[in-house]
Amino acid sequence: MGALYAEEDGRWWLNVVGKGNKPCRLPVATEMLNAYDSLPLILNSRGNKLAGVTDEAAA
Numbered sequence: 001m002g003a004l005y006a007e008e009d010g011r012w013w014l015n016v017v018g019k020g021n022k023p024c025r026l027p028v029a030t031e032m033l034n035a036y037d038s039l040p041l042i043l044n045s046r047g048n049k050l051a052g053v054t055d056e057a058a059a
Contacts, residue, residue: 012028012033013026
């Protein structure tokens with residue numbers, strides 16, 4: 001989560017480490033931010049419905 005951040009001008013960026021262990025900063029599109037807010041990061045594999053796992057299951 002610390003790799004995703006906003007600058008003062010409102011643009012969002014994602015810090016990644018690429019080939020050769022080189023750091024890179026990627027711009028984040030508005031569509032990605034919208035999906036990020038509405039979709040759980042870790043999904044439950046049981047059942048047919050999109051649902052996040054509990055805090056205990058993620059630990």
